[in-house]
Amino acid sequence: MMKNVEHIGIAVNELEKAEELFSTLFNIMPYKRENIASQGVITSFFRINQTKIELLEATGPDSVIAKFIEKKGEGFHHLAFEVDDIQLEMERLKKEGFTLLSEAPVIGADNKLVCFLHPKSTNGMLIELCQEIKS
Numbered sequence: 763m764m765k766n767v768e769h770i771g772i773a774v775n776e777l778e779k780a781e782e783l784f785s786t787l788f789n790i791m792p793y794k795r796e797n798i799a800s801q802g803v804i805t806s807f808f809r810i811n812q813t814k815i816e817l818l819e820a821t822g823p824d825s826v827i828a829k830f831i832e833k834k835g836e837g838f839h840h841l842a843f844e845v846d847d848i849q850l851e852m853e854r855l856k857k858e859g860f861t862l863l864s865e866a867p868v869i870g871a872d873n874k875l876v877c878f879l880h881p882k883s884t885n886g887m888l889i890e891l892c893q894e895i896k897s
């Protein structure tokens with residue numbers, strides 16, 4: 763089951779500039795940056811109570827973020843939902859006909875196991891599922 767919005771992903775050209783803008787907008791500082799080499803992104807996180815904002819900068823021209831910005835410009839990129847059991851949710855969604863972008867969950871940012879659903883199967887919205895990695 764989807765529990766809550768875990769974060770909102772925003773594609774940006776320059777992380778530093780975007781951090782300044784969102785720090786002013788939210789009147790708080792980002793709490794962490796994290797480089798996710800497997801995704802070709804460097805992320806910066808803000809937390810507003812239960813809501814997290816994830817800024818995403820491409821680390822190279824082959825990054826999905828570079829391709830996204832080239833095509834659609836900066837802005838809203840994906841909506842991430844927290845789940846308790848990502849494997850179970852992936853099986854359910856696959857059975858329901860949604861297109862999963864990986865066979866198994868992958869390591870994401872902020873200590874999560876993640877997977878993505880293709881926007882073509884979700885009314886044009888890139889959806890991410892996140893499960894906390896229990897230490």
Ligand SMILES: CC[C@H](C(=O)O)C(=O)SCCNC(=O)CCNC(=O)[C@H](O)C(C)(C)COP(=O)(O)OP(=O)(O)OC[C@H]1O[C@@H](n2cnc3c(N)ncnc32)[C@H](O)[C@@H]1OP(=O)(O)O
Pocket residue numbers: 771798801803805816818826827829830833839840842863869870871872874876878880881882886887888890
């Ligand atoms: C995991 C670390 C971190 C975390 O939270 O833990 C992240 O969130 S990393 C975020 C970056 N990583 C990803 O987004 C991985 C999943 N995304 C992909 O695999 C691709 O971006 C994919 C498959 C969604 C699109 O890649 P493709 O090479 O097919 O690019 P196209 O431009 O050809 O797109 C096909 C089609 O989809 C539309 N599209 C692409 N991205 C988005 C989007 N973010 N939201 C909505 N729609 C999107 C694109 O416009 C094309 O549609 P069309 O009608 O043909 O123009």
Ligand SMILES: [Co+2]
Pocket residue numbers: 769771816840842890
């Ligand atoms: Co994300």
